[in-house]
Amino acid sequence: MILKCPSRAADYRYVTSRFLCSLGLGIVMICGCGATSGPERASLSGQVTFDGTPVENGSIAFIPDGKTVGPTAGGVIEKGRYTVARESGPVLGTHLVEIRAHRPGKQIEVAGAGGASGGPSGGGSVQETEMYIPEQYNKKTTLTVTIKSGSNVHDFALKSTP
Numbered sequence: 001m002i003l004k005c006p007s008r009a010a011d012y013r014y015v016t017s018r019f020l021c022s023l024g025l026g027i028v029m030i031c032g033c034g035a036t037s038g039p040e041r042a043s044l045s046g047q048v049t050f051d052g053t054p055v056e057n058g059s060i061a062f063i064p065d066g067k068t069v070g071p072t073a074g075g076v077i078e079k080g081r082y083t084v085a086r087e088s089g090p091v092l093g094t095h096l097v098e099i100r101a102h103r104p105g106k107q108i109e110v111a112g113a114g115g116a117s118g119g120p121s122g123g124g125s126v127q128e129t130e131m132y133i134p135e136q137y138n139k140k141t142t143l144t145v146t147i148k149s150g151s152n153v154h155d156f157a158l159k160s161t162p
Helices: 008-031
Strands: 043-050 057-064 073-078 081-084 093-110 124-131 144-147 151-153 156-158
Touching: 043 057, 057 081, 093 156
Parallel strands: 043 151, 043 156
Antiparallel strands: 043 081, 057 073, 057 093, 073 081, 093 124, 093 144
């Protein structure tokens, strides 16, 4: 009886193919299958009015409350509307909402610095801006929303007097 030993070339191909399969499987396991990591986020949009008038320009922030864990999300308010995409949106759960908006205020005269008569230090007339949204909607917010999976719509009708 004669025993045949496999050739070295066959051994090499077998070992190489097993190595490549293991390497490919390892890469897929490390990288995943395209899934994102971290908690689920949601998209949201809505309208923001102040005393019945759309907020022309401002910002809106969704801050997780003590029970919800995740990053703060937010967006820009333009012509009374805001939109936050899912990729940068808030995580699911309850959030505090802060809304801020500024509008032009009065013209004020600013004295020149160190005797300058021109340029940025020369003084002159400057347009003030005022934050007109009351603290109960930002620094001391009383606004909350619950974010659910998918698309969310939340409108905010703010008033100058509670």
